[in-house]
Amino acid sequence: MTGWLVPVLASMAMALPTTADDVSITMADGVSTVSSGDTLEYRVTLHNSNRAEPATVHLELSLPVGAAGRTVSPGGETLEPWLASWHPTVPPGGEVTVSATFVAGDPRPTAKGYAAQACLVTNNINQACATDINQLPGREDVHARQAPAPPSAPTWPVWLAAGAAAAAAALVVRRRRGRVS
Incomplete structure (x- = not known):
């Protein structure tokens, strides 16, 4: 192998988690509404x-x-004001809880809610995530369900069934005419 490739492959191998597939993630902040x-x-x-x-x-x-970001514990760091990071070791069959405190910023003008997301990351790819969304006061409800859509025009299965029924009817008519003559 070339000289530069060995250190690159070694650093990639060290970045891989041992058994991240076995780890599940949950998160909560204990509030339902948030303001800047x-x-x-x-x-x-x-x-x-x-x-x-x-x-x-x-x-x-x-x-x-x-x-x-205000505080990150235990053993975490704030990488950006809006991003915290940890490298915990979760014991076999056990769990680990970490926490971070943030002060909410001004939401986008079109946002309905204020979302936070915690993800297990491998090689800069999110593997498993948990999301917490808080309602913004005065905005449309982020948890509202949409009204059912009105009935639409028949779709291709309906047209296919109608075509098959028409073909069957034509065959029956043709056979009856054959018997009469």
Whole structure:
């Protein structure tokens, strides 16, 4: 192998988590409505379903741009004002909870809610995520369900069935005419 390729492959191998497929993720902040300037404390819990081996993972918690990180614990760091990161080891069959405190920034004018997302990341790819969305006061409900759509024109299965029925009717008529003559 060429001299530059070996260190690159070695660094990629070290970045891989041991058993991230066995780790599930949940998160909550304990509030349902948020306004700009509110303090939000997010608790992210990782559970390792593998009872034989620990899992060392890379966890990132991100908020909308404009949020400002205040505290990250235990052992985490704030990479950007709206992004916190950890590298916890989750014991076999156990769980680990981390937390971060942010101050909410100004939401986008078209936003209905204020969303935070915690993800297990491998090689810059989100593997598993949990999301927490808080309602913004005075905005349309983020949890509202849409009214059912009105009935639409028949779709291709209906047209296909109608064509098959017409062909069958034509065959019956043709056979009857054959018997009469």
